[in-house]
Amino acid sequence: MRRPSFRGIATALSSKLARPKLEIAVFGAGLLLAFTLPSLLLAHETHPAAPPAATIDEAPFLKENDAAMAKMMDDMAIKPSGDIDRDFVAMMSPHHQGAIDMAISELRYGKNEQLRRIAQEIIVGQMQEIAAMKLAIGEPATDTTAAPTQQQPASTPVEHHHPGMQMDMPSQMKH
Numbered sequence: 001m002r003r004p005s006f007r008g009i010a011t012a013l014s015s016k017l018a019r020p021k022l023e024i025a026v027f028g029a030g031l032l033l034a035f036t037l038p039s040l041l042l043a044h045e046t047h048p049a050a051p052p053a054a055t056i057d058e059a060p061f062l063k064e065n066d067a068a069m070a071k072m073m074d075d076m077a078i079k080p081s082g083d084i085d086r087d088f089v090a091m092m093s094p095h096h097q098g099a100i101d102m103a104i105s106e107l108r109y110g111k112n113e114q115l116r117r118i119a120q121e122i123i124v125g126q127m128q129e130i131a132a133m134k135l136a137i138g139e140p141a142t143d144t145t146a147a148p149t150q151q152q153p154a155s156t157p158v159e160h161h162h163p164g165m166q167m168d169m170p171s172q173m174k175h
Contacts, residue, residue: 069102072097085136086137
């Protein structure tokens with residue numbers, strides 16, 4: 001038995017209706033909706049929900065990361081020197097420093113202990129790699145002082161020493 005085509009069905013229906021062109025258009029629109037609507041609904045359901053906008057707590061973290069990324073990209077844009085090895089180190093050092101800066105942000109603001117440990121490992125590893133690359137091209141390794149990981153207060157209290165003022169302190173506590 002031969003399966004009827006869409007055109008055959010439409011022709012058969014149009015011959016039985018009073019206004020065939022209008023009815024065919026309505027029928028076609030109905031078919032179009034019947035086939036596209038489920039696809040649109042399914043497509044909508046398969047996409048993950050958009051992430052929520054940054055919260056107030058996340059704003060300093062995002063600001064630091066944006067600054068780290070911008071600095072890294074700027075510092076990586078070097079003028080070629082003609083020495084591939086030196087150019088490699090000149091581009092990779094800011095790249096590694098960007099990873100350090102982002103890891104510091106994780107330590108300052110992140111809560112997940114596993115990620116905080118990974119961030120600490122990133123800092124140590126990237127600092128070692130920067131030093132090794134510089135030594136490989138005959139440059140001195142840079143300072144490896146640990147970077148601060150806590151937010152700094154807006155102003156730090158200043159200690160004032162006034163001559164003539166006596167404080168009642170045990171003698172072992174006095175300088």
